[in-house]
Amino acid sequence: MASLLSLAVWWVMFLESLEAPAETTPATTPATTARPGLRGQMFSVNAGGSVTLRSDDLVSLSSFTVCLCHISELTETQNFFQLNLGGFNSISLSGTVEKFTLKLGNQYSQYSQYFSTAFPSFYYQKWPWTTMCVTWESGGGMAQLWRNGRTSVRKGLFQGQVLIGKPLLTISGFTGQVTDLHVWDYVLSRGEIASFSGGSVAREGTVLSWYSAQYSSSGYVVLEGLQIFSAALPSAQRLPESLAQEKADLKMRRKTRRRNSKRGQVLMGKGADGPIVLLLQRAYL
Numbered sequence: 028m029a030s031l032l033s034l035a036v037w038w039v040m041f042l043e044s045l046e047a048p049a050e051t052t053p054a055t056t057p058a059t060t061a062r063p064g065l066r067g068q069m070f071s072v073n074a075g076g077s078v079t080l081r082s083d084d085l086v087s088l089s090s091f092t093v094c095l096c097h098i099s100e101l102t103e104t105q106n107f108f109q110l111n112l113g114g115f116n117s118i119s120l121s122g123t124v125e126k127f128t129l130k131l132g133n134q135y136s137q138y139s140q141y142f143s144t145a146f147p148s149f150y151y152q153k154w155p156w157t158t159m160c161v162t163w164e165s166g167g168g169m170a171q172l173w174r175n176g177r178t179s180v181r182k183g184l185f186q187g188q189v190l191i192g193k194p195l196l197t198i199s200g201f202t203g204q205v206t207d208l209h210v211w212d213y214v215l216s217r218g219e220i221a222s223f224s225g226g227s228v229a230r231e232g233t234v235l236s237w238y239s240a241q242y243s244s245s246g247y248v249v250l251e252g253l254q255i256f257s258a259a260l261p262s263a264q265r266l267p268e269s270l271a272q273e274k275a276d277l278k279m280r281r282k283t284r285r286r287n288s289k290r291g292q293v294l295m296g297k298g299a300d301g302p303i304v305l306l307l308q309r310a311y312l
Contacts, residue, residue: 064238069206069253070198076246077199080208080235086112088190090164091234092211093118094223096156099203106200107159110210110235112192120161120172121200129161129170131185136170141177156206158224162214165189176224194234206253210234 070078099105101124109119115132122128126139160173168186172179198205207223209232215223222229231238244250 064236064240065206065242065250066238067253069204069251070244071204071249071251072198072201073247073249074202076244076248077197078205078242078244078248079198080194080196080237080240080242082194082235082240084234085193086191086212086234088112088212088234089166090162090212090214091118091190092160092162092213092215092220093120093209094158094160094215094220095205095208096158097201097203097205098155098157099201104200105202106198107205108196108198108208110194110196112190112194114192116190116192118161118163118190120159127172127174129172129184131163131170131190132188134185136182136184138172138179138182141172141174141179143177156226160215160220160223162220164214173220173224176221196235204254206237208232208235208237210236 072078093108093110095107097107101122104121104123107120107122109117111117117130117132119130120127121130122138126137128135128137158173158175161170162173163170163184165186165188168183169181170184171181194210196208196210198208207228209228211230212233219229228237232240
């Protein structure tokens with residue numbers, strides 16, 4: 028009798044369990060990797076340190092532009108960057124103050140002279156930063172180096188080739204500060220390069236952007252706030268992108284220069300050895 032009673036109790040409990048609502052596990056949101064970017068910051072890279080920028084996007088480059096700003100002594104050879112896309116698909120720039128070497132795949136060109144462009148020279152004084160831009164297009168294989176807005180000769184390199192892979196850019200073998208490193212999948216116009224040299228990024232990089240790229244560092248590397256000591260000078264102004272507007276702007280500045288050359292203020296003062304006359308020339312606009 029007891030066994031029958033126990034069986035009945037078990038049967039009731041079994042039926043109640045079937046009617047009870049099943050416990051649910053709350054849905055979880057997949058974790059995302061933050062991409063803070065580096066806008067307004069710079070890396071101070073010391074001996075043995077390295078910085079890496081990367082993207083998980085697969086790219087195919089039949090042309091490109093790489094631009095960066097740096098502060099370094101250049102007493103010895105510096106490796107400014109090496110962009111790897113897998114296999115022989117690599118781009119690197121190294122050099123000293125006298126000669127720079129651009130390497131694409133297994134070919135390279137060297138650059139040692141730079142020529143002024145038609146732009147006013149004070150656009151290219153982002154003190155104390157030095158700006159570097161490298162451009163290349165596959166069709167003619169023409170590669171060109173820009174340093175502080177001054178251009179090198181164009182040299183043939185890696186003609187007809189296409190670089191394919193996931194971009195991984197490394198700064199190693201470099202000592203100094205670096206900022207505003209961007210990579211585009213096309214050749215920037217002369218006006219855009221001049222604008223970058225003057226301290227303005229008209230369009231952030233399409234392959235790698237300093238503002239959004241994933242980054243890491245190793246060794247003695249310090250991430251700091253960006254330091255620019257000429258933000259209030261005309262050199263930090265952005266050049267217009269239209270060539271016609273650039274010419275009009277240059278013409279206006281030449282008129283201003285001629286007008287200012289005829290003006291001045293004379294101040295009289297008394298020094299220890301007698302009167303002092305100071306001629307203060309107005310700054311060019």
